Amino acid sequence: MRYENLLIEIGTEELPPKALCKLAQAFADNMQNALDTAELKYTSIKWFASPRRLAVNVLELAEQQEDKLIEKKGPAVSVAFDETGQATKAAQGWARSNGITVEQADRLTTDKGEWLLFKGESKGETISSLLPSMIDGALKKLPIPKAMRWGSSSIQFIRPVHTVTVLFGADVIKGNILGIDSDRVIQGHRFHGEKQFSLAHANDYLAQLEAHHVLADFATRKAKIQQQVKATAQKENAVADMNDELLDEVTALVEWPVVLTASFDESFLEVPKEALIYTMKDDQKYFPLLDQNGQLKSRFVFVTNIESKDPKQIIGGNEKVIRPRLADAEFFFNTDKKTTLESRLESLKTVLFQKQLGTLYEKSQRIAELSGTIASMLGSDAVLASRAGLLSKTDLMTNMVMEFPDVQGVMGMHYAKNDGESDTVALALNEQYMPRFAGDQLPTSHISSAVALADKIDTLVGIFGIGQVPKGDKDPFALRRAAIGVLRISVEMKLPLDLTELVQASIDSFADKLTHVEDLTSQVVDFILGRFRAWYQDQNIDIDVIQAVAARRPTKPADFAARIEAVSEFKRLTSGLALASANKRVANILAKNKITGTTTIDPSLFESEHETALADALNSIEGTVNAFVNDANYQGVFDQLATLHVKVDNFFDNVMVMAEDEKVRNNRLALLSKLRTLFLLVADISMLNQQQ
Structure with missing residues (x-):
């Protein structure tokens, strides 16, 4: 049996960066399932991905399936022959289906009787005949939200396809995949060197691509970018603001990463750093630089896909691109400061939170009331909590947040300070959305916690109260995340709060807006408590321990x-x-x-x-x-x-x-x-x- 490494590469136009890893992993998983189903032996499977290619590398793949001995049980001897000993039609039909005569059949004898038996050998198929349909099937199962067609073809894929390479060692496995005949042709870098080249052997894939200015291994490319960004930041005596999500996206945008540094006018630093960081990271995919005190510097790191002989041209181009974005943020900030948050309350009446539950103004009134109640339970200032709750959604009506939605909350904090609100209220406006995601930090004060809890519980009670309970994976109001947030704040901050009391107080604030009030308190409390199971299982707490406590239904999360x-x-x-x-x-x-x-x-x-x-x-x-x-x-x-x-x-x-x-x-x-x-x-x- 011959064993070789198999390479499958689909050369395309630029693939969507946020989906690249998911597509590549799915391609490898689908191929693995196909190979396992076909019982083809191999050692392991790896995937590669860059903006213009999805590839799978199967190591030590067998050239064909192993031959198999097969046995097919036929009709019982008692019904296979008539009284004269002649084969019945049932026996003859079974024999024909197996390519033998009744006389050639073996016999299977057990304690339950005797049957006709066919023994034969099934010859294993070669990968030449199996792979094209496997690859086609694996590609069709990719998680593509919206496929596209190109040219006059009716074939659909996530992006137009230019090359299909299928090499078993040095041999091309022939087939037509996505309308392209498979070959050994590979796309090089879009700007450096040859546009296409011929690959002699599957084992040469990574080395040959690197020689043509393409780092096809996503992990290698990502590690290189991360290391170079860190090193560049150190030279600037700074730290790069670099999260894994941004790093993945940048890695998916380039094939030959080159890290450079650029700058912007220091006057823009008068704008809150969060807005500047947002536009640099989310809009431009840049890595902002922070000094040792966490303050934004007027320098940033970016990754280009071109190794230019004159990098100043690329740096200048990126500086030219970022300037109008920062200027917009500066304009929005200066304009917004002219209007207080309190004066924006009326504008919340024009924004619907949910048709049956009313406007954001009404939600703000409820949050204010519940925030004060929770603060009183915690022995904190109910007046400050109510004030923070009342202003909690006003920054949604500012130009800055309308342009950059991800800075909601933090801009509320800055505008509140500008308006002369207390630091406690300003901080609560920023921390009301915490925790925003799994592992995110929590509010740092009881006032902030009161507002954060009030916001989440108001949403939970409201949506449950109109009968829109989450089902399956559908959760448009992110109620599961809200419930986890309630638990995390209560437990990790050791707050002596009872969910039953909080939920009932929230229900009272809705007046007659709720339509499904029967057992509503129990439904919401049980839904929140139900999140404990997944949370504690993630912490490797035994399921029977969770069930033992849940059976007593303690409604204080910290007590639970x-x-x-x-x-x-x-x-x-x-x-x-x-x-x-x-x-x-x-x-x-x-x-x-x-x-x-x-x-x-x-x-x-x-x-x-x-x-x-x-x-x-x-x-x-x-x-x-x-x-x-x-x-x-x-x-x-x-x-x-x-x-x-x-x-x-x-x-x-x-x-x-x-x-x-x-x-x-x-x-x-x-x-x-x-x-x-x-x-x-x-x-x-x-x-x-x-x-x-």
Whole structure:
């Protein structure tokens, strides 16, 4: 069997940069699935991608499928022949379908009878016959939101295709893919060297492309850009503002990255840096430079796709491009400062938040009210919180935010300071959207937290209250993200807030706008609490621990988190697992006897010292346990409950719960009910798995 490396490259016009990695990975995954389905052997699969190519490299691919021995079971002998021993039509038809006569068939004998059997060999197909349809199928399954046609062809792809290269070692695998006959022709760099060249061997792909000014390996290209941007920033005694998303996009825009530095007029630094950074990163794909104090410098780094003999021309061109964008930001900022945020409240009446829920003005009024309520719960200034809530959406009506939507909030902070609002209010306007995404920072004050929570809860209650509950992956109002934000703020800032109280306060602020109010509080609270599962699973918390706590439905997120921590620690103890097992047994016994709460225990009915010992132990820790629960000291609760381990084991080893005497039986059930009630104060540990 011959094994060679396979190269598949689709040469195109410039591909959409934000989708490049996703397309390349999907191409490799689809090819892997096709090869696995065809049972073709290979070692591994890699993908390459640049603006003008998608490529897959299959290492040590077998030239053909292995031959397979096949067995096909036919009709039973009893129905394959008639009374005279002649083959029936059913047997003859089966034999013909396998290319044999009935007489040539083997026999399969089992304890259930005897059947006709065909034994044969299926010759493995070669990759020459298999690959073209595999590649075609893999390309058709790519996540292309909107395909395009070009020329007079009816073929569709994400961008026009110019070359298709399929090399198995040095051999071309012939086929017509996307209307192009496969060959060994590769597109070079658009501006450097040959426009196309012939590739002799699949193994030469990366080296030959690099010789033609193309770094086809996305990861290599990205690492080079990252290293050069950092090095360039260091020479400027600065730090580059470089996130992974921007780095990926820039990497997808160039094939031969060259990093250069340019500058802009220092007068633009009078504009808040966030607006300047936004336009540099999002509009121009530049890397802004920050000094050691985090202040924006009038210099930036950019990546070009051309290695010019006169880089000053490229630098000058980029400086010329950025100037009008920064000038726009400067104009918007200076114009916006002439109008206070408070005076923009009226304009919010012209913007609809949601048809049934009213305008942004109405939402701002609700946020103001709820922010004050939450601040009071936290012992903070309700007046400041309400003020921040009232102004929270006003910067949406500024020129700057209308032009650069991503700076909402932060521009509200700057304009609030310009208007003379307190620093606390200004900060809350910026932090109201936190956390904006997974892993994002949280608000830094109780006032900011109050506004952030009020905004998110108002949206949750409003959308649930008009019956638009998220279904499947459809979540147009980002309610899941809002719920996670509520949990993160409450838990990580250890805020003693009850979701039931917050949601009910929000419902009250909507007056008669809500149409689905039945069980609305429970629906919203359960939806928020439901986000705990995914959140804690991401932290590698055992699912049974989450379920044990969720079964008690604690509605204070910080309290929920404290219980999770305590149950996780309890589960690690040997006594914890034993008590969890005992609790499961107790729960089953009580359920069968329909006992749902603690009943009166009569010590005079005890017949065993082990009943007395367990009862005395429960009585001795009950007061301490209740005190610990009131203080949310759940670790202390479990420390107390762990002392019951031996006495619970002795009870079950020596006491028959279901005694014949009804009074004795009910007394023992009451004892177990008290035991279970103490454990249920924290979580339903009967739900814990009994294996580590």
